[in-house]
Amino acid sequence: MAQFIAGPSTLCLLATFGAEDAQPAGFLIARAAGDEAELLTIGVVADLRKRGVGRALLRHAVEALKASGIQALFLEVDETNAPALTLYRQLGAEAVGRRPGYYENGGDAAVLRLDLQS
């Protein structure tokens, strides 16, 4: 994580929840290469899920990446991860591939692409 955060082409976002005494609620790390970027990780504190934090993180990331001239964001996700898949699709990401056996437990990954040009 420290290595990713220190990287020159890395976007790191921390979301907080609550107006006063705001507490960390979630984070996102993406890495750019050329005119494409890859979502490395996104996570929301379990107690604060389903309140729009994940969507807000992704929307901010999309705006920041667009402003840097990035054309597309790639996302890799466990095919059984319904919350993440639904969130990505809701924002317009489309499946472009599969990685069978990608995860240590033998699970398959879906590769999604979010077009940032529009």
Ligand SMILES: CC(C)(COP(=O)(O)OP(=O)(O)OC[C@H]1O[C@@H](n2cnc3c(N)ncnc32)[C@H](O)[C@@H]1OP(=O)(O)O)[C@@H](O)C(=O)NCCC(=O)NCCS
């Ligand atoms: C995936 C994750 C980041 C979503 O964060 P979140 O803050 O709960 O998501 P939001 O509240 O912004 O939800 C946005 C949309 O995602 C979808 N979604 C979120 N949680 C969902 C769930 N449990 N089941 C189905 N869809 C879900 C919904 O479409 C939702 O929109 P809606 O509320 O208008 O229906 C969160 O569940 C998480 O941290 N999961 C564990 C880590 C993880 O799996 N990261 C992704 C690795 S690729």
